Amino acid sequence: MGWASMAQRMLGVSIRTFSEPSAAIDPDGAVYWLTDGVSPGVALAQAVFDSAHVAVDPETGAPVSSSNPVLGVRLIDLPNKPTSRDRVRARGELYSINDVQPDGVAGVTIILRKA
Template sequence: MGWASMAQRMLGVSIRTFSEPTAAIDPDGAVYWLTDGVAPGVALAQAVFDTAHVSVDPETGAPVSSNNPILGVRLIDLPNEPTNRDRVQARGVLYKINDVQADGVAGVTLFLRKG
C-alpha cells in the first residue's frame, strides 16, 4: 500500500469519526454540496463542519481565531473540484466558498462565508 492510499484511508477514518450526520439520519443537519450554487444539492456522506476556525500564527505561535466556518472533506467525496461558484449548506445555512486549501494528498479544507 502506497503513501497516498494510506493517507486516503486515514483521512477517511478521521472524517467518518467527526462527520456531520448524513441526510438519511438528519436531513436538516446534513451537509449539502451545491455545484455552481444550484439547489437542492448533493448530500455529502462525510464532511466535518466547524462554525469557527482557529489557527496558529507561524511566526509567533499565537492562536489566531476567525469567525469563518470551515468544511473538511476528502476530494473523492465531492461531486466536482471545488470552485468559488459552488455553495455548501451546513446545518441549514448556505455558505459561499471563500478559499480552498488542499492538504496535498487526499483532503481539502474549505473556508466558508455566509451567503
Template sequence: MGWASMAQRMLGVSIRTFSEPAAALDPLGAVYWLTDGIEPGVPLAQAVFDTAHVSVDPETGAPVSTNNPILGVRLIDLPNNPTNRDRVRARGVLYMINEPQFDGVAGVTITLRKV
C-alpha cells in the same frame, strides 16, 4: 500500500469519526454540496463542519482564530473540485466557498462565508 492510499484511509477514518450526520438520518443537519450554487445539492456522506476554527500563522507560529466556518472533506467525496461558484449548505445555512486549502494528497479544508 503507497503513501497516497494510506493518507486516503486515515483521512477517511478521521472524517467518519467527526462527520456531520448523513442526510438519511438528519436532512436538516446534513451537509449539501451545491455545484454552481444549484439547489437542492448533493448530500455529502462524510464532511466535517466547524463554525469557527484556529489556524497557525506560518511566519510567527502564533495561533490565529477566526469566525469563518470551515468544511473538511476528502476530494473523492465531492462531486467536483471546489470553485467559487459552488455553495455549501450546512446545518441549514447557505455558505459561499471562500478559500479551498488542498492538503496535496487526499483532502481539502474549505473556508466558508455565509451568503
C-alpha cells in the same frame, strides 16, 4: 500500500468519526454541496463542518478574534472540484466558498463565508 493510499484511508477514518450526520439520519443537519449554487444539492456522506466563532472582550464587547466556518472533506467525496461558484448548506445555513486549501494528498479544507 503506498503513502497516498494510506493517507486516503486514514483521512477517511477521521472524517467518518467527526462527520456531520448523513441526510438519511438528519436531513436538516446534513451537509449539502450545491454545484454552481444550484439547490437542492448533493448530500455529502462524509464531511466535517466547523462553524465560525467570535471571541468577545468582556470589558468592551468588541470582537477580539474570529474564524470563518470551514468544511473538511476528502476530494473523492465531492461531486466536482471546488470552485467559487459552488455553495455549501450546513446546519441549515448557506455558505459560499472563500478559499480552498488542499492538504496535498487526499483532502481539502474549504474556508466558507455566509452567503
